[in-house]
Amino acid sequence: MNIDIVRRKHERNLLSLPNVVGVGVGERNGKPVIKVLVSRRLPADSLPPESVIPRILDGFDVDVEEVGHISTNS
Numbered sequence: 001m002n003i004d005i006v007r008r009k010h011e012r013n014l015l016s017l018p019n020v021v022g023v024g025v026g027e028r029n030g031k032p033v034i035k036v037l038v039s040r041r042l043p044a045d046s047l048p049p050e051s052v053i054p055r056i057l058d059g060f061d062v063d064v065e066e067v068g069h070i071s072t073n074s
Helices: 003-015
Strands: 020-028 031-038 060-066
Touching (some): 003 020, 020 060
Antiparallel strands (some): 020 031
16 A cells, blocks of 8 residues: 555544644655654653554554644744
8 A cells, every 4th residue: 555545544543643733754764654743742651542653554654753833824
């Protein structure tokens, strides 16, 4: 499956998780990854199980990156 299709498939669910501010596609160690941007990175054991970002989605690694709050200027 194409990584862009996987991203689109899971984007809505990922964006509903606490602190998630964006979802995209990136690269780590020369391999494509699903990038999940969070306002603040939290330890998985401090979150309820349904709020933990998965490490793999449909065979693609997930890379969580803390970016702070994102705002847009109108």
